[in-house]
Amino acid sequence: MLSRRAKLLYWMSRYLERSNFTSRLLITTNELQLDLTLDDEISWKPLLTVVDLNKDYLKLNKKYSEKKVIDYFIFNKNNSSSIFSSLSRSKENSLVVRDILPEQSIIKLNELLIKFNKSISKKNSKKNNLKLLNNVILGSQNFMYSTDLEMQRNIDYQFLRLGRFLERTDMMIRILQSQALRSKQHKKGYEYLTLEWINILKSISAFQAYRQYSQQDISISDIINFFLKTDTFPRSISWNLNQIERATYRISKKNDLIKNVKEIKADINKYKIKTNDLDNFLFFLEKMLKKLDDLNNKIQKNYFS
Amino acid sequence: MPKISWNSYKAVNAFDEYVSSEDKLRLETKKISNFISRYSTKRLQTTVKNSENAISQRGITFRVYSEDKPADHYWPLDIIPRIITKKNWAKISKGLIQRVRALNLFINDVYNEQRIFKEKIIPKKIILESGNFRKECLGVKPPFKVWANICGSDLVRDINGEFLVLEDNLRVPSGVSYMLENRMVMKSVFPEIFAKQKINPVDEYCSKLYSCMRSLSKNKKNPNLAILTPGVYNSAYFEHVYLAQQMGVELVEGSDLFVEKDKVYMKTVGGKEQLHSLYRRIDDLFLDPKVFYKKSLIGVPGILKAWKKGNISILNAPGSGVADDKVVYSYVPKMIKFYLNEEPLINQVETFLCHEKKQRDYVIKNISKLVVKPANESGGYGILMGPTASIKEKSDCIKNIKKNPRNYVAQPLINLSTSPTLINNQLEPRHIDLRPFILSGANNYVTQGGLTRVALRKGSMIVNSSQGGGSKDTWILDS
Numbered sequence: 001m002l003s004r005r006a007k008l009l010y011w012m013s014r015y016l017e018r019s020n021f022t023s024r025l026l027i028t029t030n031e032l033q034l035d036l037t038l039d040d041e042i043s044w045k046p047l048l049t050v051v052d053l054n055k056d057y058l059k060l061n062k063k064y065s066e067k068k069v070i071d072y073f074i075f076n077k078n079n080s081s082s083i084f085s086s087l088s089r090s091k092e093n094s095l096v097v098r099d100i101l102p103e104q105s106i107i108k109l110n111e112l113l114i115k116f117n118k119s120i121s122k123k124n125s126k127k128n129n130l131k132l133l134n135n136v137i138l139g140s141q142n143f144m145y146s147t148d149l150e151m152q153r154n155i156d157y158q159f160l161r162l163g164r165f166l167e168r169t170d171m172m173i174r175i176l177q178s179q180a181l182r183s184k185q186h187k188k189g190y191e192y193l194t195l196e197w198i199n200i201l202k203s204i205s206a207f208q209a210y211r212q213y214s215q216q217d218i219s220i221s222d223i224i225n226f227f228l229k230t231d232t233f234p235r236s237i238s239w240n241l242n243q244i245e246r247a248t249y250r251i252s253k254k255n256d257l258i259k260n261v262k263e264i265k266a267d268i269n270k271y272k273i274k275t276n277d278l279d280n281f282l283f284f285l286e287k288m289l290k291k292l293d294d295l296n297n298k299i300q301k302n303y304f305s
Numbered sequence: 306m307p308k309i310s311w312n313s314y315k316a317v318n319a320f321d322e323y324v325s326s327e328d329k330l331r332l333e334t335k336k337i338s339n340f341i342s343r344y345s346t347k348r349l350q351t352t353v354k355n356s357e358n359a360i361s362q363r364g365i366t367f368r369v370y371s372e373d374k375p376a377d378h379y380w381p382l383d384i385i386p387r388i389i390t391k392k393n394w395a396k397i398s399k400g401l402i403q404r405v406r407a408l409n410l411f412i413n414d415v416y417n418e419q420r421i422f423k424e425k426i427i428p429k430k431i432i433l434e435s436g437n438f439r440k441e442c443l444g445v446k447p448p449f450k451v452w453a454n455i456c457g458s459d460l461v462r463d464i465n466g467e468f469l470v471l472e473d474n475l476r477v478p479s480g481v482s483y484m485l486e487n488r489m490v491m492k493s494v495f496p497e498i499f500a501k502q503k504i505n506p507v508d509e510y511c512s513k514l515y516s517c518m519r520s521l522s523k524n525k526k527n528p529n530l531a532i533l534t535p536g537v538y539n540s541a542y543f544e545h546v547y548l549a550q551q552m553g554v555e556l557v558e559g560s561d562l563f564v565e566k567d568k569v570y571m572k573t574v575g576g577k578e579q580l581h582s583l584y585r586r587i588d589d590l591f592l593d594p595k596v597f598y599k600k601s602l603i604g605v606p607g608i609l610k611a612w613k614k615g616n617i618s619i620l621n622a623p624g625s626g627v628a629d630d631k632v633v634y635s636y637v638p639k640m641i642k643f644y645l646n647e648e649p650l651i652n653q654v655e656t657f658l659c660h661e662k663k664q665r666d667y668v669i670k671n672i673s674k675l676v677v678k679p680a681n682e683s684g685g686y687g688i689l690m691g692p693t694a695s696i697k698e699k700s701d702c703i704k705n706i707k708k709n710p711r712n713y714v715a716q717p718l719i720n721l722s723t724s725p726t727l728i729n730n731q732l733e734p735r736h737i738d739l740r741p742f743i744l745s746g747a748n749n750y751v752t753q754g755g756l757t758r759v760a761l762r763k764g765s766m767i768v769n770s771s772q773g774g775g776s777k778d779t780w781i782l783d784s
Contacts, residue, residue, distance in 0.1 A: 002561045006574045096537050098364075099550030110364045155574060252575065303574045 001155045005097050007304035009156060012093035013163030016109075019086040020140040021171035021204075023133040025178070026073055028203030030130065033066060035199070036192055044069040046181040050174040051081045070129055075120065083136055087116055102150035105143050112139025155251055162247040162299065169240040170292055175200060176227055177285050180278050197223045204235045220275045228268050237288075241265045244295075255302065260295045264288060309342050309349065314732045320466040320722040321734055322387055333390050333782055340498055341385070346730050352494050353727065356384050359490045365483070368540040369771050375538060381775035382487055383726045384494065387737060387757040391505065394781045397460070397468055397741075398751040400651030403641060405456050405743045408473060408628045410644040412452040415627055416442050426643050427636050431660070434711060435633070436681045437476070437626030439589060441596055445613055445622070448521045451745045452622040453629075455514070455584075457481070460739045460755075461654075462722035469719065470653040471738065473637070475621060475629035477586050481510060481742050482547035484756040487778040503783035505753040510742065511551035514584075517746035518554070521618035522581040529578055531555040531571065533562075533585040535603045540771070545586050559587075564607030569617045582618040583608075589623050631680040631714040632658055654719060659710040668715040669706065672699050675715040677706070690766070692718055721766050724777065726759055736760045738768050739779065754779030 025047060033043050041064040048054045048069065056079065061068045076082045091113050098106055112135070119132040144164065151157045179200045183193060197220050201207040210226050213233070230236040241261055248257040271284055316324050323334045330338050344352070357379070365380040389397075414421050415432055422429035432438060457478025459471040488507050492499050515530070522528035534545040536558050549556035561572055562580065570577040585592060591601040593609040611617050627633070635656040638649045657664040657675070668675060677689040689702045706713045723734035741755030757777040758768035768774040 001574050002555060002557060003572050003574055004558070004561055005556070092537075095542070095546070098546040099548075099556050103363075103550075106364060107362050110362050114361060159574075 001159070003304050005100065006155070006159045007300075008093040009097050009100060010159045010163040010299070010304075012090050012097065013160045014167040015086040015090035015093070016140045016143060017164045017167035018081070018171065019083045019090065019136050021168070021175070022073060022081065022083050022086065023136040024203045025171075025175060026070055027130065027133050027137075028199055030066070030070075030126075031202070032196060032199045035195070040064045040066055040069075042182060042185050046178040047073070049181055050177040053079060053081060067126075071124070074129065074132065075124075083116075083133075084120075087113060087136070100156045102146055104146040104150055108139065108142040108146050112136065112143065115139065153250075158247045158250045159303075162244060162251070165240045165243040165247065166292065166296060166299075168235070169237055169244070170289065172204070172227065172235065172237050172240070173285050173288055173292070175203065176224065177282060180282050180285070184278050194218055194220060201226075206233065206235055209233050221273045224273045224275075224281075228271065228273075238265065238268055241268070248299075251303070257295065257298055257302065260291070260298060264291050264295070267291070308345055309730075309732060311338050311342055311732075314725055315734070316723060317734050319720040319734070319736065320462050320464055322462075322722055322724040322737070334388050336502060337386065337388065337498065337780075349727070349730065353384060356382055356490050356494045359493050360486075363486065363489070364543075365486045365490075366543055367483075367770055368538075368542065370540070375540075380483055380486065381761070381770070382490060383735075383759055383761075383775050383777050384491070385725050385727055385732070385777065386491065386780045387724050387739075387754075387777045388780050388782055389754060391781055391783045393468075394505075394754065397651060400649070401458060401741060401743050401751050402749045403645065403647060403650050404458070404470065404473070404637060405453065405745055405749070407637065407641040407644050408456070408475065409451050409453055409745060411633075411640045412475075412622075412625055412628050413446070413450045414644075416445060416452075416624060421640070421643060424643070426639050427633075431632055431711065432627060435627055435630050437589070437624075437630055439624040439627070441609060442622070442624030445624075447622045448618060449745075449747060453625040454517055454521070454620040454622075454745050456743045456745070457740050457755075458743065460651075460741065461719055463719050466722065468651055470637075470651055471719070472631065472634060473629060474740075476588065476626040477541075477621070478740070478742065479541040479544050479586075480740050480756040480758075481752070482544040483776060484740075484742075484752065484754075484779070485510060485551075486547070487756070487776060491778040502780075505781040505783065507753050509750075510752055511548065513744055513750040514548070515552045515554070516748070517744045517750075518552075518582045518584060518618075518620060520747035521620065523615060523618070524579075524581045528581040529555070529571070530582045531557045531580055531584070533557055533559065533583055533587060533605075535559075535587050535591070539586075541586065548584070554584075557583075559601075559603045559605050562605045562608070564605060564611050567607070567611045567614050567616055569605065569608055569611050580617060582620070584620045589626060592619075592623060629681075631656065631678055632660070632711065635714065654716045657715045659706050659713040659715065665706065665710055668713075669703050672703065672715075674717065676718050677702050677713055677715045680712050680714055690718070718766075721760075721768075724757075724759065726761070726775075726777075728761075728763075733763070735763070736766050736768070737777065754781045 029043055029047060044064050044066060048057050057072055072079055074083050077084055079085060094109055115135050119128060122128050147160060179197060201210050201223060213226060213230060214222050227236060229238050231238050233239055241264055245258055245261045248255055273281060311330060315328050324330055360379050366377040367380055368375050368377050421427050453475040457474040460468050461471050462468055485507060518530045519528055531554055532545055532549045534542060534556055545556060557571060563570055569580045571580050587603055590597045592604045594601045594604050595606045596609045612619050635658055641647055641649050657668050659665045659668055673691045675691045679687040689698060721736040721738055724737050725732040726735040737757050737759045739755050739757050742752045744750040757779045759775045759777055760766055760768045761775045762773055
């Protein structure tokens with residue numbers, strides 16, 4: 001496989017996964033708002049913080065409002081994390097590696113883009129936006145499903161997976177960060193804190209799985225452990241790291257990436273969450289993001305240059 | 306709502322593919338015409354919509370640059386197919402293979418023995434002065450002595466319905482992916498017709514191209530094959546990707562390749578891998594900055610030497626374009642006689658060569674009746690249509706001819722045949738041509754039909770998609 005094209009495939013996959021998780025994050029924050037009628041700043045600011053876009057957002061807007069933040073995350077062309085940017089880049093890359101991807105996957109991706117572009121031109125109402133976000137989730141999943149069904153398990157496929165799982169791990173950490181930041185803003189004894197964490201589980205469609213896994217009363221530390229450490233749930237960080245490890249191994253048996261992945265895994269397994277020390281938790285998450293970034297740079301160096 | 310009516314469809318000033326001069330439906334088109342006439346206008350509109358949706362979902366696009374800005378357009382497909390009988394096509398296929406064999410022998414001769422000059426069939430000067438002659442290729446003998454492995458010849462039908470060759474594209478002819486995609490779309494929107502009619506399938510092309518590329522490789526066991534593209538911004542990128550996908554070969558850019566000890570390698574995630582056969586979709590002059598354009602960023606330094614040493618096959622071989630010249634075209638009937646000792650099985654359009662004084666005088670005198678073409682352009686650029694050109698355009702053209710007579714040829718205006726085309730829910734005759742593709746390697750192959758291009762503007766004869774042309778699926782019918 002050509003280095004240049006491996007890189008495009010990897011990033012295509014990352015961007016698509018990013019659009020999926022960004023949509024999920026927006027939908028659940030919206031639901032949280034519906035349930036708890038929180039202040040806009042408490043609900044929406046953490047989303048901007050975790051992707052380092054607070055300053056950028058405030059250059060364009062005076063205050064945090066639901067509509068403005070959603071617009072910024074869906075449509076803003078200058079926001080590199082917006083769904084518009086993610087999908088456009090994913091599409092651009094797919095044009096170059098189109099021959100590697102199964103025909104059906106390309107059709108699914110095109111369908112997603114056509115739908116997305118159509119809804120951009122529609123009236124920008126809350127209802128339309130939610131529909132659009134659900135379409136992004138569904139469309140990107142359709143794409144992945146068809147690659148899973150129709151691609152050979154060769155190196156191309158491994159790069160696609162590597163991108164997908166690395167991005168997913170990254171986004172999962174940011175989702176945890178966003179809720180940790182939100183929790184910090186509440187006064188002590190805030191009665192709906194557990195409900196907010198449950199909502200975060202729902203954002204990744206994990207509530208049911210969590211209930212099956214944890215046969216105890218719901219607790220925040222239990223939820224966080226489920227996010228971090230379960231080996232059986234496909235959106236937990238630990239599970240994703242296993243997939244990353246497997247993909248790198250299949251790309252080449254002798255590689256120094258596995259060491260990095262193992263290290264992150266060990267950190268995660270060792271970590272003991274203390275819900276009364278959120279700063280420590282946030283610090284830990286930041287460290288994990290840094291290590292993921294190092295891993296990404298190493299992939300870049302080993303295979304793409 | 307009114308339906309499509311064949312009674313009101315009338316041919317205009319040209320051979321019509323569906324109706325005779327008495328406006329009666331031809332035998333081979335009866336079934337499909339009857340079928341379509343049973344459609345209500347609404348159903349027909351739905352069918353058009355379905356075909357458009359299929360095209361956008363499949364992402365079938367072509368790129369046009371206007372004011373240097375790229376714009377992607379969805380591929381225009383007219384759902385009324387173009388029909389050719391199998392018997393007729395068998396004759397044409399034979400003629401095309403004969404023609405391409407002669408052209409390949411000619412290219413090989415030009416770069417080797419040069420018998421055709423010695424026997425004074427073609428003046429040497431004309432060929433050596435051609436913008437597409439590459440002196441660097443002298444003495445090279447590609448496998449099977451075949452230079453132009455992929456040829457796209459443009460065919461037209463004159464007022465009597467006779468197929469004539471209008472030009473041979475021997476450099477990097479494009480369009481085959483659209484021919485294949487047109488069929489995919491048509492099958493999805495007209496499944497009932499395909500189930501009942503014996504329409505020859507077109508799908509074989511990519512496997513034949515693959516065999517052709519493989520047959521040229523020195524490594525017979527595990528050859529690495531690739532397509533070389535200038536990149537995503539090229540107007541034919543869709544096709545490059547399509548072909549790589551269908552053949553399962555690598556799609557490379559110049560920067561993915563490098564030459565070491567006269568062998569060509571790809572940069573892969575696992576290190577370097579040798580490449581054995583390369584279908585290049587870039588022009589000769591950009592292929593190797595060490596030999597041709599020094600500033601080319603899309604080529605591979607050193608690849609020409611690797612090719613000359615036989616370490617890599619390049620399709621089409623560098624220098625093939627020497628036969629892709631409208632002056633050379635005029636000599637093809639003579640080549641067929643000279644190399645094969647046969648009579649041409651397909652005729653071509655009468656051509657006046659401006660570098661010959663008598664013919665030039667005729668062209669200048671009769672410019673209003675003629676089509677003047679630059680000898681080395683493609684894509685329909687630089688053509689003067691005498692009958693519709695303004696006085697200024699004509700006088701400019703005459704000036705150019707006088708300045709550089711070698712660079713111009715002229716042909717009588719052929720009223721291209723017409724085929725019914727759906728315009729605002731009604732059928733109207735529109736002019737069409739046909740580009741079949743001919744493969745030559747260890748074996749020869751001609752596509753079943755080819756890409757039918759249609760000039761969508763009323764009365765226009767310009768079929769190029771970059772200039773408002775559309776396309777049709779071409780059905781070779783086993784009647």
